[in-house]
Amino acid sequence: MPGLDAPELALKVVVLLKGLNELVMLTLIGQAALWLLAGRSRHTNPVYGAFNIVGARVIRMCRRITPSLVSDRRIPLVAAFWLLLIELLLIAAKIYLVFGLAVTPGT
Numbered sequence: 006m007p008g009l010d011a012p013e014l015a016l017k018v019v020v021l022l023k024g025l026n027e028l029v030m031l032t033l034i035g036q037a038a039l040w041l042l043a044g045r046s047r048h049t050n051p052v053y054g055a056f057n058i059v060g061a062r063v064i065r066m067c068r069r070i071t072p073s074l075v076s077d078r079r080i081p082l083v084a085a086f087w088l089l090l091i092e093l094l095l096i097a098a099k100i101y102l103v104f105g106l107a108v109t110p111g112t
Contacts, residue, residue: 016102023095030088032059033081063088 009017036056039047047053060081067084068077075083 012102012106016099016106019095019098019102023092023099026088026092026095029059029063030085030092032056033063033085033088036060037081 033056036053039050039053039056043050043053063084064080067087068080071080071083
């Protein structure tokens with residue numbers, strides 16, 4: 006990208022990653038809401054199936070990095086915790102970069 010220096014590019018990357026993380030978090034929240042509302046017929050719900058496409062991958066990845074002493078029933082909560090932690094780290098990075106760009110001399 007012509008005309009972008011390193012902090013501006015880093016800010017764009019952080020904003021992109023933050024948006025993707027928020028999308029995954031909202032997908033898991035939607036899947037959880039449908040799990041509660043649809044009950045046993047949730048597997049025939051096409052919206053739940055669409056949410057499950059994203060959610061299953063996140064939960065599977067979380068299962069790989071979580072110790073085996075954590076039961077499989079708790080893995081969605083652990084995945085939500087990791088996504089929330091990543092979101093907080095990305096917020097901190099965005100704040101750092103925005104304040105760093107604001108005090109840059111010559112702008």
